[in-house]
Amino acid sequence: MRAAPFAVEDLFDRLPDVVFFAKDREGRYVRANQTLVARCGKRHKREVLGRTAEEVFPRGLGAAYTAQDREVLRTGAPIEDKLELHLYPGGREGWCLTFKVPLRGPGGATTGLVGISRDVHRPDERHPEYARLARAIEAMHARFSEPVRLAALAAQVGLSMDRFERVVKQVFHLTPRQLLVKTRVDAASTLLRETETTIAGIAQACGYADHSAFTRQFKATVGLTPRAFRDRGLDDGRSVLL
Secondary structure: OOOOOOHHHHHHOOOOOEEEEEEEOOOEEEEEOHHHHHHOOOOOHHHOOOOEHHHHOOOOHHHHHHHHHHHHHHHOOOEEEEEEEEEOHHHOEEEEEEEEEEEEOOOOOEEEEEEEEEEOOOOOOOOOOHHHHHHHHHHHHHHOOOOOOHHHHHHHOOOOHHHHHHHHHHHHOOOHHHHHHHHHHHHHHHHHHHOOOOHHHHHHHOOOOOHHHHHHHHHHHHOOOHHHHHHHHHHOOOOOOO
């Protein structure tokens, strides 16, 4: 039995926690689900289709997403399981795992890309290893400003590193390394929004050896530099607290 045209897109329209898109060789949307449309602050797909991410996402953010698209289109290398903090109109934020793969024509040339961004959900508290892992994650949260050895956290709860990585992924839907990055970026985002602490001071407070390493990690995860993230908050009318 042959599926109806665009049935996949219709299915993705019914998934509020997954963004779906397909883009042409120039990075312009040719397919998008309703979740993506809403998270761009739009109402109708016609406001997104035919445009690049730079044209539909808020200032600064779209440029990073478009640059990511161009890299996939240029190299043909997919993006898999990339942890990102997405920023939406109105100041809302959400953690996602992004996947992008190139589309190829009959001759093998890259003709576009297709991808999804899937929301990171709450941990599976019903998992039999949840209580044990929660102790390790609590220790991570308590020490994220220090050098964190993931193998030591695994040993603390009586697991090998391989077993620790597998079960953390099952329970928290992220790898241990991604959880550490998420913890540090969440803390840094709060400090950038709510304090006037210098960016160098925030880097140190969040466990980064130097300002440059922090800036690279933050931009790779959020799509903005720490300075641009702080300025965005001010542009949105959210004051920096003393």
